[in-house]
Amino acid sequence: MSDYLEGLNPPQRAAVEQMEGPMIIIAGAGSGKTRVLTYRIAHLLKNGVDSFQILSLTFTNKAAREMKERIGAVVGKSEAKNLWMGTFHSVFARILRSEADKLGYPSSFTIYDSQDTVRLMNSIIKELGLNKEQYKTKAILGRISQFKNNLITVKAYRNNPELIEADTMAMRPQMGAIYKAYVDRCFKAGAMDFDDLLLRTNELLVRFPDVLSKYQDRFRYVMVDEYQDTNHSQYLIVRALADRFQNICVVGDDSQSIYAFRGANINNILNFQKDYPDVKTFKLEQNYRSTSNIVEAANSLIEKNKTRLDKTIFTANDEGGKIKIMRTLSDGEEGRWVANSIFENAMNLQKTYDDFAILYRTNAQSRAMEDALRKKGIKYKIYGGLSFYQRKEIKDLLAYLRVIINPNDEEALKRVINYPARGIGATTIDKLTIAANHYGKSMFNVLQDLDNTDIKIQGATKNKLVNFSNLIEGFQISAQANNAFEVADEVVKRIGLIKDLQGDGTPEAVSKVENVQELLNGVKDFIEERKEQDLDNSLTAFLEDVALATSQDSKEDDEPMVSLMTIHLSKGLEYPYVYIPGMEETLFPSAMSINTRSELEEERRLFYVAITRAETQCYLSFAHTRYRWGKLIDCEPSRFLEEIDEKYIEHLAPQRDKVVANRFVDSNLFEDDIPRDKIRFRKPVSRSIRNQDKPAEKKTPFKQPQNLKRVTPSLAQKLGTSKPAQKLAVGNKVNHAKFGNGEVLQVEGTGVNIKAEVKFEGIGTKKILLQFAKLNILE
DNA sequence: ACAGAAAAGATTTTT
DNA sequence: TCTTTTCTGT
Secondary structure (H helix, E strand, C coil): CHHHHCCCCHHHHHHHHCCCCCEEEEECCCCCHHHHHHHHHHHHHHCCCCHHHEEEEECCHHHHHHHHHHHHHHHCHHHHHCCEEEEHHHHHHHHHHHHHHHHCCCCCCEECCHHHHHHHHHHHHHHCCCCCCCCCHHHHHHHHHHHHHCCCCHHHHHCCHHHHHHHHHCCCCCHHHHHHHHHHHHHHCCEECHHHHHHHHHHHHHHCHHHHHHHHHHCCEEEECCHHHCEHHHHHHHHHHCCCCCCEEEEECHHHCCCHHHCECCHHHHCHHHHCCCCEEEEECEECCCCHHHHHHHHHHHCCCCCCCCCCCEECCCCCCCEEEEEEEEHHHHHHHHHHHHHHHHHHCCCCHHHEEEEECCHHHHHHHHHHHHHHCCCEEECCCCCHHHCHHHHHHHHHHHHHHCCCCHHHHHHHCCCCCCCCCHHHHHHHHHHHHHHCCCHHHHHHCHHHCCCCCCHHHHHHHHHHHHHHHHHHHHHHHCCHHHHHHHHHHHCCHHHHHHCCCCHHHHHHHHHHHHHHHHHHHHHHHHHHCCCCCCHHHHHHHHHHCCHHHCCCCCCCCEEEEEHHHHCCCCEEEEEECCCECEECCEHHHCCCHHHHHHHHHHHHHHHCCEEEEEEEEEEEEEEECCEEEECCECHHHHHCCHHHEEECCCCCCHHHHHHHHHCCCCCCCCCHHHHHHCCHHHHHHHHCCCCHHHCCCCHHHHHHHHHHHHHHHHHHHHCHHHHCCCCCEEEECCCEEEEEEEEECCHHHCEEEEEECCCEEEEEECCCCCEEECC
16 A cells, blocks of 8 residues: 555655654755655545645646646545645635635636736826836836735835835835835726735735634645745745644755746745754755766756755766757857757657757747747747737637626726727726726726716717626626626627637638637636536636646647747756757846846756756757847857866867868968858848849848958957867967967966966967967867 | 837746 | 837828
8 A cells, every 4th residue: 555655765755754844855856856745745645634634835737737646646536636736826816715805805806917917007107107218117017026025015115214215216216106006906906916816815814813723724734845936925824824733844956946036035945944943854866867967967067056955966877978069150050950959869769859848048049949940840839938828819808707707807897998999999998097096996887887977078989888888797697697608608709709800811810710719618628627526617717727827737739849948937847858059148147147146046056957857868059149139149158068067068069170270360360160151151142132122222231241350359259268178178289370389288267268378389388368369279 | 099100129037 | 030019190
């Protein structure tokens, strides 16, 4: 019966068998963390713990679902069903729904996604008459998010001179007013943003001790996965809930903390031992995922971080291939190289495309990869980006459903009030907004009571408004009698959505219609699935599911495809072959994150996460030029490349071509790594042909030579320094244009500061900065 | 009120 | 480069 314990190594087993008291499992990458978590819950259940008493918080819905399935396999499905398992946001949304009235919210409160909050903030800034250059929507929202994650309410903000001072200094003196307006509007709309789901939970637990007591008593065993990525708000919730029984088990890896930018506090995991002095610590240090080359390379990288918990990741796996680094001229060439390499590996090693992943720092990098993959005929899927539920046609339909459930949901209302177009324009909406603010009512209430408001709206427009509000009220009545699918279907038919989308029959239009159809099917599936499991299948439940769904949660495809995603999204996943393009300064590490040590360390952890996704082979690449912001810019290899111990690395880029090198040195152009064909043939031919039918002044004639000139000096420097440590070794015989022949005695420094000590015949020893030296390797 | 044109903005990561 | 916002004229 307890055979599930057999396959575990000693620390894994010890962690599984530790049932009571505070404990922390420090789980290195690929150390079988999910297994331990799963079996630990199974173990609790087997030992008589009631499944209703376990709360398990994960980072993604997907992780929760998978874990539930695996537990179900061990202890039986019906038992697993009772577990409270999910993301912080989804679990606490559920709790907040049942306790909403205590906080003055309707239990059918809406969850605002980031699109909604941006729209709301835009209108607030406009209404307050603020300069939008000075008050950037995103920056303001980011600041408010910070406040909320640290439980700083509007009141607390106003009583905090330091915060006010900081905002005043940052040229945002109206921050407090904006914050208040934002919170008020959300509240009035019966809406919570993502941060509210945590903040309001805290409020609930603090203000209502009986509620806290209830949930403390209910959740006698609390588990938190990815603890290194919890923020302060989450930290407090967890601590409060576990306070009575102290059966709290957190799992995480400080080396994989990559969400500081959205408030994650790595100190939560670093200080856990201080919070619970009698904590039991378990370390899972054996990596089962990757080859030893990958594990060791990642170790050598992460050692460069100063703030770390003490642990040593090791593996018993094969050595495997070294980490391969490729250098290319341009981002386009980088993409082609990746696509080719995937194609060849799949072919030669008999792998399917499922075995490959391309992980990048920024979403913008996907394009070059996509282009190359498409040309090569390789199927791929992109995770992240616009999820299905964020597409316009879907959001529009969802907005109708939201208004039906919660007519005070202003963002949804504004979305649908004139969609499909029914002649209610911006002017009218502005008037309604003003009236709503003035009377302290929701916009929909104003609509229902037009006669008792003194806003000047023309008769024709007024009719349209009345028709609209009647339409919604009709839906609401229907929603009381019919299920979610029937309501959604009725909405689509009544507003003529399909007809509106069909339009001109372009492929885009067709796909929009299909999307709407798919959403309807989705509602149907949802209802049936929930019915089967005897769960809430209301429209409200559906909308909540959708609001908290992420792109990772989409269904699996049957056809094998290469996976493309940001490194952030890749956390928790693993692939045999991993490609990490764009290993360049200002891209990775990002230019925004090189100013402080902690930011840089987070970037390094991000790189660590990326490398450790790989099971058998990891490829890194960088380009010398890249299109960014529509401009061709020069790039320098990432500093991270030099931080991996050389012995785990193999460079794939061709070595310097000496003949070419010499020729270029003579003319003071020594970008000898550029293959000759590339110099001649990069696009100018086709461009000049295309330019023939364009006005002369618009064309950029022979951009190529221009680029060469502009690029030359710096590119030369970079090529000279790109891998000098490897290229220029002690003992090399070199030639210098001025000093003649010599022998390398020493190489020191990094990046642009690499120096070589060279003994020249008849001249003596010189220290030369490779960045400027015109050295040719003779042997 | 709306379509088409011009200008601005974006690219760090997201539950 | 490509998308989104704002302006302009009807």
